[in-house]
Amino acid sequence: MASRGPSRPASWSRLDDVLVVTRCADLRGLPPPDAASPYRVEPLDMSDPADVTRWLTVLNAAFGRRWGPAEHRRALLCHPVVRIRHTVAAVAPDGTVAGVASVGVFRADEEVGLGHYLCVLPAAQGSGVGRLLLRHRYRLLADEGIRVAESQTHLSRRRSLLLHFEHGFVPKYRHDPWNSPDPSPRALRWTARARLWALHRAWVRGSATGGAPARPAARTDADTDR
Ligand SMILES: CC(C)(COP(=O)(O)OP(=O)(O)OC[C@H]1O[C@@H](n2cnc3c(N)ncnc32)[C@H](O)[C@@H]1OP(=O)(O)O)[C@@H](O)C(=O)NCCC(=O)NCCS
Incomplete structure (x- = not known):
């Protein structure tokens, strides 16, 4: 750290x-991802060591961390609060993974979605990758019938x-039992x-x-x- x-x-x-x-009361209102973006969004397979390495490369660069597979496992595969449903990558035309994002549902209430680990390589920040991934991940949830989603973070x-x-996410003042303690x-x-x-x-x-x-x-x- x-x-x-x-x-x-x-x-x-x-x-x-x-x-x-923060909480979005209806994911169906989300605009679609930018179709003109040069980045394409692809699923990452978090049981594939090569994709785990891609995820770790972006996360470590974006957050200034030195995580390895053990931390990946704790943060994504066996997280106590969220059950991850999708992890996606934004891939540049040259094949570089520029950003990654996950989304899932709260383990304590699977009707409520949760965005998890949105991060973009520092060199690619400010070019719309974060917005592209954010829209993409919540639309994956909306397509599965999840209407409400939250994001947990720090100021x-x-x-x-x-x-x-x-x-459309607004501050949530009173946290629920499904939120992280x-x-x-x-x-x-x-x-x-x-x-x-x-x-x-x-x-x-x-x-x-x-x-x-x-x-x-x-x-x-x-x-x-x-
Ligand atoms: C937060 C993060 C994912 C945003 O991704 P991004 O690709 O940089 O964001 P986008 O390019 O899609 O820009 C979205 C908005 O962020 C702001 N923004 C982006 N880059 C910015 C910069 N360099 N300076 C100031 N504002 C900036 C702008 O408001 C922009 O909106 P605009 O396009 O209307 O100007 C990225 O900065 C990141 O990985 N940060 C470190 C990890 C992190 O904090 N993750 C979130 C944990 S909850």
Whole structure:
């Protein structure tokens, strides 16, 4: 796991450990993936060691981690909270896997979908790969009759949060028993949820005026590993 660095205030580190959840009430409203994208989306077979290596390469580069097959197994195959249904890759015209994303359902409520590990190679970020994969993965769920989906992340993952807002995900204030447990102190949990709402309000204002969303008092996602 990447070092958090000596100069970071402790309070920020702890706030970034708090789980935040967004929820889309109806996946059928999702726009289709960009048909003009130069990237093609393909399924990855997570029982195939070659595809596991492709997944690990993108994940490690995007998150600054050094995961191997054991971590892949824990995070994707036997995750205690989510049962993964699909893992897909965005493949560039030269055959490079530029991004990966998974989607599944909560083990404690299989009617509710969950996006899991959306990541794009740093060199390919900002060119629409994240949006392509996000739409693709939730549409796979919608095609299977899953109407509702959630995304669980941290405030520091601002870019992912904004992408989810753009696709109809809204902050969820009260977590359900199917969500990941969060042992953070209560005050931190409330603070994180208040900031999530503030980010969403700023995004709504920005999208209503056609401008960029106002930047909340949160760090960017560049300097953290989760
Ligand atoms: C979050 C992530 C998946 C987004 O993927 P991406 O391919 O960079 O995103 P896209 O190019 O589809 O862009 C989506 C939006 O993100 C924002 N964005 C993308 N690149 C950006 C950049 N370099 N600077 C600022 N904003 C940026 C923009 O709002 C963009 O919307 P726009 O196209 O209307 O400008 C990617 O940045 C990533 O892998 N980050 C590290 C891992 C991570 O945080 N994963 C999410 C965990 S929940």
